[in-house]
Every structure is written in structure tokens, then in C-alpha cells.
Amino acid sequence: MFDNTIPLLGVLALVALAGLVTVRPLRRALITRSIFSAYRKVLPQMSDTERDALEAGTVWWEGELFQGKPDWQKLHAYPVPKLTAEEQSFLDKECEEACRLVDDWKVTHELYDLPNEAWRYIKDKGFLGMIIPKKYGGLEFSAYAHSQVVTKLSTRSSALSVSVMVPNSLGPAELLLHYGTEEQKNHYLPRLAKGIEVPAFALTSPWAGSDAASIPDSGVVCKGMYQGKEVLGMRVSWDKRYITLAPVCTVFGLAFHLYDPDGLLGDKTHIGITCALVPYDHPGVDTGRRHFPLNAMFMNGPTRGKEVFMPLDFIIGGPKMAGQGWRMLMECLAAGRSISLPSSNTGMAQMTARAVGGYARVRSQFKMAVGKFEGVEEALTRIGAYTYMMDAVRKMTAGAVDLGEKPSVVSAIAKYHVTERARVVVNDGMDVIGGKGICLGPSNFLGRAYQQIPVAITVEGANILTRSLIIFGQGAIRCHPYLLPEMRAAQNPDVRQGLVDFDRALFGHIGFTMKNGWRAFRQGLTGSHFVTVNTDVAPEMKRYYQQLTRFSAAFAFLSDVSLLVLGGSVKRREKLSARLGDILAQMYLISCTLKRYEAEGRRKEDAALAHWAIWDAMYKAQQAFDGVIANFPVRFIAAVVNRIVFPWGHPYVVPSDEVGHQVAKALIAPSATRDRLTAECYLPLEENEPVGAIELALKATLEAEQIEAKIRAAEKDGRFEGNPQANVRDIAIVAFEAGVINAAEYEVMKRRNHLRDIVVRVDDFPFDYGVATANKPADDRMAA
CATH class of the missing domain: 2.40.110.10 (Butyryl-CoA Dehydrogenase, subunit A, domain 2)
Structure with missing residues (x-):
């Protein structure tokens, strides 16, 4: 009898527990009520401004990543943003002309402003009124067109792009459109659209x-x-x-x-x-x-x-x-922040990829193009892959705005991670071009971008605070399916209804956490190989969808454990919050990159760019998981979580050198891949234009490579031994005189050398940089 009693008691206990959990009135009375009461006491009261900031904007794809089981069909169903014929024409004509009117060296060194002609042009052609509807005289461009314009202008001059970007971002026009009186709209919007009024x-x-x-x-x-x-x-x-x-x-x-x-x-x-x-x-x-x-x-x-x-x-x-100003600002900020800095910094990256890649092929050291050195390849790889990912993020985020979204969390991710990658891209570019980059002058195409990188890092929400306070701090509450309902229930003045709502959210939350914990562990055990991807994807990218699904479940589980253990203090533990935000952000960046690869037709020739960028982001997400777990305050829980998330250890190491080689190779020679990567670059094909000179020199370098190989072979055979002219600069002359190359070949080499010398030239100035001459009276200056 005793032996039979124990199983029976166990069964009865399980039945009682099941009844307690599943019978809602009983559950609310015996379990939820005490939790609800305690939660109401510890939940801090939100100010109106905090509530407005928290509730501003909309939840978009980042919400799927917070669910632990992203719906990839939904990602692929988002429309790919496209320009109208009018918008494309504006990009091809008006934007080209605006770029032509601006010389960045003169703007930054002599005028300290855009030239008057450029100001008149961008006002007259409606650049300052791109977001204003046509009925008020504006261009009524899409968010994507706005992004394309800013990206292109940024490849020419930051002063130009910022002057256009700001009136079309958070400012009077946008606020008037959403909240202005009819009288205010009718008076100001036509004037803003035509540049009669300049806003701030x-x-x-x-x-x-x-x-x-x-x-x-x-x-x-x-x-x-x-x-x-x-x-x-x-x-x-x-x-x-x-x-x-x-x-x-x-x-x-x-x-x-x-x-x-x-x-x-x-x-x-x-x-x-x-x-x-x-x-x-x-x-x-x-x-x-x-x-x-x-x-x-x-x-x-x-x-x-x-x-x-x-x-x-x-x-x-x-x-x-x-x-109502704070709510107005918070509701409008997400749209502007989704476009301005992601676009301008992507433009900067595109210009760096195009110009530095070309420079690395034109510039030789030790009788070889510097772009073929493995050390330089590392920098070129980051430049190319990051530019590809940045552009993917820019386009997908702008597309969200055109869908009517105001993605507050996504905009913060795009702002932070695009500007941070731009910093890496430009720094790498400076390393590649070396001494040319650190001496400012009209022919230095990258020095000003290097100086200006901290501006983007600082404005529209300083990056340190964006990462440590906003991405996860706001994202956890906005994107989590149960946190905000729990908070709203606890703050409901109708306590009875609040208890009912809290009970529903609380037990939904518990089930959500358990499911994601089990899903993360199961997918970790199997290496995510059996994860179902619920839509057709490129076979070469399928493993990323599977691994990202696994990381999404692990992230959702880790977030809930962190919130359960740390409660409201997770906001004050900024380093942990930042790392959790890093995981969410890397998953968003990977999603954008996968979306781009599909949208552009699964181009195999571009695959290396996507592979390296995604693998690098996965590795960074994995490091962020490590950072949270290693610094988790309750070590026993940290150990359990680590075993659940990484049951067999880490799946990712640094990206492959071979893939990196393919990325770098794409930057140092003309190709369709290089053109797509830098599609928005302004490319004036003139010798007196720094970027244009590189384009011309790159073409001439490739035409001369076989001829140069013939010269090098003759040099190796001792044909020029003892001739002082047989140096890196003049060896083509010696080869021509020695009959190694013919007249036509010599002309090719001569043009290559001419363009190469322009590209590698470093500007120099008078001893006093022309200060004394500039300060002389006009007559004296003429005499000088």
C-alpha cells in the first residue's frame, strides 16, 4: 500500500498544480495577486516625457527578432524600395549638378560654406523641400528617394549633404506636416519647399x-x-x-x-x-x-x-x-534618424570603397600593387563588406519609413551601427592611402571625411548613450510581446481589470521564456541544422537564416533571464544592456544583408561581400552573448544560461581569409560588383578631380599591366643593369629606348605614369601656407 501511495500522491500533486495554473480565477487568487501587488510597488512611475519616448514610433522587424522565431517570409515580403522615374531623373541630373557645383576643398578651406551658386541651386531645385507634398510646391519624394539623394551628395561633400539633409529630417517642415494648423502649413510649407525660408x-x-x-x-x-x-x-x-x-x-x-x-x-x-x-x-x-x-x-x-x-x-x-512638443518630437524623430545619418555615412563609405580600392591598385610598392598585399587586403575587406552591409541597412530602414513605419528602435540601431562601421571604413581607408591621407589639400579625397567622422558619432543621439541606454532599454519594452502589457496592467487605475490583464501577460511571459529556452537549447544541440526556414532562400545563405533563428531564440531567452534577475536595474547596468542591444542590432544588420542579397537577385559575384559581412556580424553577436554571460551577477544562473545557449561551444570564429580575399579583389578592379557597391558615388571623370583621377588611373593601370610585366621581365634578365634611369619612375623610358616595348606600348605606359603621378601626388603649399600673401592689399598681391 505504501508503494502505491507515493505515485498516487505525485499524480494528485501534478493535477493540483495543473489546476492551479490553468484555472485562471484560482491562479489569479493564489499566485498572481501577490506578484501583482509587489510588481505595482516596485514599478517606478513614468513621467509623461518617459512615457512619450517609450511609446513613440512603431515596432517593425526588430519585434520579430525579439520573438525568438523570426518569420522569414515576412522579411522577404517587405517591398523592395524603388525610385519613380521622376526621382531617378532628379538623382541623375539635379544631384549630379549640385555635386558639380561644390569643391569640397574650397568649402572646407577657403569659403567655410557652400558657394552662393550651390545654395541658389539647391533652393531653386527643391532640395530643401523633398519631403513636402506637391500641393505645397514640394517634391513629395519617398523616404527612399530622400535617402538616395543624401547618400549621393555625401560622396561629394558633407557640407552639401547636411545642408540638404537637415530641412528634410526632424524640423519645421516635418512637424508642420503632422501637427501644423492649416494657416501655418499654407504660409510656411510653400516657402520652405522653394527655399525662400531656410529652417533649423x-x-x-x-x-x-x-x-x-x-x-x-x-x-x-x-x-x-x-x-x-x-x-x-x-x-x-x-x-x-x-x-x-x-x-x-x-x-x-x-x-x-x-x-x-x-x-x-x-x-x-x-x-x-x-x-x-x-x-x-x-x-x-x-x-x-x-x-x-x-x-x-x-x-x-x-x-x-x-x-x-x-x-x-x-x-x-x-x-x-x-x-505636446515632446510627443511630437519623439514621433517624428524615428523617421528622420532612419534616413539622415545612415544615408550620409553610407555615402562616405561608398566613396571610400571606390577611391581607396582604385588607389590600392594604382599605387605600387615593392613592384606590386599595394592592394595585393595581404595586410592591405584585410583593410580592403572590411571596407567592402561593411559598405555592403551599411547600404543594406540604409535601404531596408528607409523602406520601412515608406511603409508608414516610424521604427524608433530600428532607427537607433541604424544610426549607431552604420556610423560606427563608417568610422572603421574611413580609418581603414586612411591606413591604406598612408601619407597622402594625412596631408590635407585639394587632392586628398579622404582627409576631410576622416576629420568629420566624430560628427556623425556625436549628433542625433551620442553613440555611447544610444548603445547603452536606447537600443535594448527601449527595444526590450517596445518589442517584447509581454513586458509592455505587464507594465500597462500594473499601472491601470482599475485594479481589478489590471489584475486580469497582468495575469494573462505574466503567464504568457512565463510560457514565452520557457519555449525560447527550450528552443535555444534544442537548436544549439543540433547546430541549428534542422531549423525550418519558412520561405525560399538562396541555398548559399540558408545556414545564416538557421543560425539567426537560433540566435533569436537565445537572445529572447537571455533577455528574459536578465530582466527576471536584474529587474529594473538592468537599465542602470549599462554595459550589460549595451551588449544585449548589440545582439539585437547585429541580428537586424544580418537581416538587412540577407534581404539585400535576395532583392538583388542572389548575385553569386556579390556573395563574398554578403558572406564576410554576415559572418563578421554573427561573430560579433556571439561575442556580445559572451559579454553578457561572463558579467552576469548571479554566476550559477550564468553557467546554466551558457550551457543552454552554447551547449557545444561557439559556432563562429573570425571570417575566412579566403572570403576576405574575394572581397578585397572586388574593390581593386572594375566590375559590376564594384559598380553596385558604390552605385551612388559621384564620379567626375576628370584629371583635376581627385576621385576622377583615380578612376582614370585605374583604367590606365589595367591597360598597362601586361606591358609592365614585359618590362619587369626584361629588368630581371639584366637588360637595364647599370642604367640610372631604370628606376620605378622612369623605367618605361629606358624600356622604350632599349626596344623592349614599342611606341604604342610606350604611350600606354606614359599615360599610366601621368595619371599615377596625379593620384599619388601630395599637396604642398608656400612656407607660410599663403597667409602673408592672402593678407596683403590687392595691389601688393598682384605684384607678388
């Missing part, structure tokens, strides 16, 4: 920086005189810096806290952050001074005002939108 947006404060919600700038509702009449308005004081286009703007958006101590608008003393549209010449407004943003030379500077009276009609959207 003043948000950043010296005392708040990236914590924009804490700006000290404030206004008080009061009565005052405006245009000869007493009206209800605001007396506003502000001190802003880093405001792009502020020195040349004619109207700017201004963000400030609005207060109503006398109750003139209602019973709320602190109305909240408010956005107003202020003419630059309004009495009391101070603009015009400039910052000096690392030789980028785009217009950027401070704006200030003290006790400036302005009517309530200056508020974007009118008085009814007072206090």
Missing part, C-alpha cells in the same frame, strides 16, 4: 545634452504686445547650441518648457514641452554665430533669446498643441 530646429541645451527632456529653456504664458496689439502669448528664454543651419536659417523650431502660473490657459501650471516656430528676425532672437564642426563646414551654431515675447500662434499646431 533648436532642441539641444548646453545643460541637458542628450537628455533633451531636461532642457532648462522655458516660457511663461502672459499677455504682451505683438504687431501693435495686446495678445495672449509667451515670454520665452532659451540658450541652444549645436543647431544645424541656425546661422543661416530664416525660421526655426524651438523646444522649451511652457508654464502657466496665472492659469491663463487652464489649471495646469507646467503645461509641458512645447514647440514653437520662430522667425530669425523676431525681436530678441539671437542667431548668426557659428560653431566649427571639425572642418565639415556645414552651418551650425547657437541661438539664444531672453524674455522674448511671442504670440501663442507661434506654437506649432496652435495653442491646442501647447505641452
